[in-house]
Amino acid sequence: MPVKRTMAVTLAVGLVVAGCGTGTYDPETPEAKAYFAAPCPEPGVKPASDKEFTYWSMWTKDEPQGKVLGKAVRCFQEKTGVKVKVQWLGRKGYSQNLGPALNTDNVPDLFDQDVTKVAAAIVTPGGTQSVEDVYAMKVGEGDKTVRDVLSPSSIDFPQNKDKDGNNFLVPYETLSSAWWFNRDQTKNVQQPKTMAELYSLFQSSQTKDRSAVSQDGDISFYNMYFFTQLAERFTGAGGLYAAASDRSGQSWRNPGLLKAAEETAKLRPFFIDGWDAAKFPQNQQRWADGDASFLYLGSWAPSEVREYLTKQGVDTKVTFGSFQFPMPEGATHDIVEQITIGFGVTKKAKHPEAAKAFAAYFLNKELLRGIPDVASNLVPRPDVDVPEDLKSLKAVLDDPAKEHVLQYDGLESLAGGRWTTDVFDPANLALLKGQLTPQQFIDRLASTQATFWRNQG
Amino acid sequence: MGAIAAHVGRKRRLFLPFLVPAMALYVAFLVLPTLATVVLSFTKWAGAGDTPKPNGVGNYQQLLNSEAFQFSFVNTLIYVFAGGVGTFVLAFLFTMVLRDMRGGKVVRAILFFPNIVAPVALGMFLGFVFKYQPHKQGLANFILTELGGTAQKFLAPDNVTWVVTASLIWASSGFFITILMAAVDNIPPYLYEDSDLAGASPWQKFTNITLPLTWDVIGVAGVLWTINALKIFELVFVLAGPGTYSPPNRAWTLGIFVFDRTFGSNGTPDFGAACACAVAMIVLVSVLVVALRRLMRRDALQY
Numbered sequence A: 001m002p003v004k005r006t007m008a009v010t011l012a013v014g015l016v017v018a019g020c021g022t023g024t025y026d027p028e029t030p031e032a033k034a035y036f037a038a039p040c041p042e043p044g045v046k047p048a049s050d051k052e053f054t055y056w057s058m059w060t061k062d063e064p065q066g067k068v069l070g071k072a073v074r075c076f077q078e079k080t081g082v083k084v085k086v087q088w089l090g091r092k093g094y095s096q097n098l099g100p101a102l103n104t105d106n107v108p109d110l111f112d113q114d115v116t117k118v119a120a121a122i123v124t125p126g127g128t129q130s131v132e133d134v135y136a137m138k139v140g141e142g143d144k145t146v147r148d149v150l151s152p153s154s155i156d157f158p159q160n161k162d163k164d165g166n167n168f169l170v171p172y173e174t175l176s177s178a179w180w181f182n183r184d185q186t187k188n189v190q191q192p193k194t195m196a197e198l199y200s201l202f203q204s205s206q207t208k209d210r211s212a213v214s215q216d217g218d219i220s221f222y223n224m225y226f227f228t229q230l231a232e233r234f235t236g237a238g239g240l241y242a243a244a245s246d247r248s249g250q251s252w253r254n255p256g257l258l259k260a261a262e263e264t265a266k267l268r269p270f271f272i273d274g275w276d277a278a279k280f281p282q283n284q285q286r287w288a289d290g291d292a293s294f295l296y297l298g299s300w301a302p303s304e305v306r307e308y309l310t311k312q313g314v315d316t317k318v319t320f321g322s323f324q325f326p327m328p329e330g331a332t333h334d335i336v337e338q339i340t341i342g343f344g345v346t347k348k349a350k351h352p353e354a355a356k357a358f359a360a361y362f363l364n365k366e367l368l369r370g371i372p373d374v375a376s377n378l379v380p381r382p383d384v385d386v387p388e389d390l391k392s393l394k395a396v397l398d399d400p401a402k403e404h405v406l407q408y409d410g411l412e413s414l415a416g417g418r419w420t421t422d423v424f425d426p427a428n429l430a431l432l433k434g435q436l437t438p439q440q441f442i443d444r445l446a447s448t449q450a451t452f453w454r455n456q457g
Numbered sequence B: 001m002g003a004i005a006a007h008v009g010r011k012r013r014l015f016l017p018f019l020v021p022a023m024a025l026y027v028a029f030l031v032l033p034t035l036a037t038v039v040l041s042f043t044k045w046a047g048a049g050d051t052p053k054p055n056g057v058g059n060y061q062q063l064l065n066s067e068a069f070q071f072s073f074v075n076t077l078i079y080v081f082a083g084g085v086g087t088f089v090l091a092f093l094f095t096m097v098l099r100d101m102r103g104g105k106v107v108r109a110i111l112f113f114p115n116i117v118a119p120v121a122l123g124m125f126l127g128f129v130f131k132y133q134p135h136k137q138g139l140a141n142f143i144l145t146e147l148g149g150t151a152q153k154f155l156a157p158d159n160v161t162w163v164v165t166a167s168l169i170w171a172s173s174g175f176f177i178t179i180l181m182a183a184v185d186n187i188p189p190y191l192y193e194d195s196d197l198a199g200a201s202p203w204q205k206f207t208n209i210t211l212p213l214t215w216d217v218i219g220v221a222g223v224l225w226t227i228n229a230l231k232i233f234e235l236v237f238v239l240a241g242p243g244t245y246s247p248p249n250r251a252w253t254l255g256i257f258v259f260d261r262t263f264g265s266n267g268t269p270d271f272g273a274a275c276a277c278a279v280a281m282i283v284l285v286s287v288l289v290v291a292l293r294r295l296m297r298r299d300a301l302q303y
Helices: A001-019 A030-037 A064-080 A093-101 A117-121 A195-205 A222-234 A237-247 A255-270 A282-290 A300-312 A350-364 A372-373 A390-397 A407-432 A438-456 B002-040 B056-067 B067-098 B102-115 B119-129 B141-145 B159-185 B187-199 B203-215 B215-230 B235-241 B254-263 B272-297
Strands: A052-057 A083-088 A110-114 A170-175 A175-182 A211-213 A292-298 A322-323 A335-343 A404-408
Touching: A001 A350, A030 A064, A052 A064, A052 A350, A064 A083, A064 A350, A064 A372, A083 A175, A083 A372, A093 A110, A093 A222, A110 A372, A117 A335, A117 A407, A170 A322, A170 A350, A170 A438, A175 A300, A175 A390, A195 A211, A195 A255, A195 A292, A211 A282, A211 B187, A211 B254, A222 A237, A222 A255, A222 A292, A222 A335, A222 B203, A237 A407, A255 A438, A282 A292, A282 A300, A282 A322, A282 B102, A292 B102, A300 A322, A322 A335, A322 A390, A335 A350, A335 A390, A335 A407, A372 B056, A407 A438, A407 B141, A407 B203, A407 B254, B002 B272, B056 B272, B067 B102, B067 B159, B067 B203, B067 B254, B119 B141, B119 B159, B119 B235, B187 B203, B203 B215, B215 B272, B235 B254, B254 B272
Parallel strands: A052 A083, A052 A110, A211 A292, A335 A404
Antiparallel strands: A110 A335, A170 A335, A175 A292, A175 A322
């Protein structure tokens, strides 16, 4: 029996580790059935000369997004006669396959990943071409173009542009983050208006057997949410990135950033015992099991957790709710974070025309709705409905009054990702563990960052 | 006379045909890549369609000043030395008792078992053993609390190096016991019988017979250990982190540093820095192996 359980858990780990942005694929849900049974829409653009193109996918063939894109590929072949050669490479395909392939002429025409990873690993060395022309293509719904159907915040931001100022990504999935809770277990939760309200919500949700907040502390970029979320409310889009890029490190002496660190430190008492010795996905599963009331995580949280609950044989008719961090006192930017996943076209592509036509085709509502309907994730088209779990998060993302900020303000890609591992992560972990006071945290960032940038030459 | 000369001549003619293919393969797949690593360590290269740009000793300067590299370096040395001392002490203890023990062969075989499991699988498994979760502890904390102790956060970044060291000792001592016992088996039994008659203790037998007569083998085993410990990667990667992304840099080893700079979780690959770290590893292993050989140099004993 113990052996069996270990096996089951090991399998679960293997599956969940497959990563962020995945969802549950349950072909039995009526939405999924309807999606795959629906006829193929007509493409808005048919390639004139290309007879084939190659697509290296960040998904695997059998995961939900892979199935959805698989349908789009079949439909595109059927409607245009263009042959699509797909390789389902998974999340690491961009760094382990595409990166090295760019040294050769043997590159795919189309690939996909999130905007930060593409910018850091593919755009910086010059591996992509402009997709501005895709934005003007028709998606197959009358005269509507790609630009017409996408939310402006999903394409118009500086980190989505290459060094010539052209966009390099055609987004088709949106990730965001929020505080998540189980509606059946933690009832009557409203969006807290102040930090005091947030803390009192946490306080009142604690019982002898239940902590307020669960956290998998072994993933550095999960630990990163708290401070960056709060800090961005003081600095606004690009402000944190600017502070982190400052060679002297003195930009950290901004009073708002210290305030953000102080609020971050106040969260610590609410964290679940053992968060700092966790092994992902142990603690998000403890949250799912009811050991904690709240979890701060990306928009993939409900689908990832539901997959775990299904394997546990638990009734999965639970619904999840979410809310955002409130505005800390003195903060002036009402932000929401998002990051897009989308298609890029390589610079050396042999069939860019067909690749671009496919990218536009996938944004057709009848195809794109597979991302929420089958894969339980958000899309950058505001007019596509999402599952119950994600409705409150979608409302925040669609709110024009919100200031949209790239996830972590793009800090992940700074200095090729080394800024986070060398400067931020160790200090952030120490702050969360109470080994550094907020002031020491700021001091340490200022000094290690100065050394770091001097060192980068 | 003529026959011998002809034989030597034939041998000479065969020398090149035998040597060249092996040399060619060795040069093509080992020497040249190593040289390329050294050359690339003086460049900046993302390895994705751009060309390597020379930047002198920049990568090495960055290495020395990088906190991540310092953690990696210290942790690797901990594995080499603390893990090495632990493994060999354990191995010697076993050689002292296993020789005389009934069923020693069976025990030896059992001790070897951890070696047949892949380190990744071992890491996954140990992750459950060292789990910290109140009311649902892993095996280690379960035993600890049953015995009246307090549960420990074994997998916290500050502690994980020592947990991995202990795991490593547990996992690899069987291998070295096997090697050392093979050498001990070659020692003529009469030496031990003689010392028994003289009333020697197990410790005296160990220091006066076993140790001097297995000295060469211990030296080779030491070199093997050093090389293996220097490239530790998987066990730490899966035990200290989530398994998909790099663990917190406090727990890194040089191997993880190279991996992170090559296929970093998020970001541009930095092949130059990865190569510089690989060169540092080559230097470190050379220094340690030469030092060890020096330390272990004795005249071979004939018996």
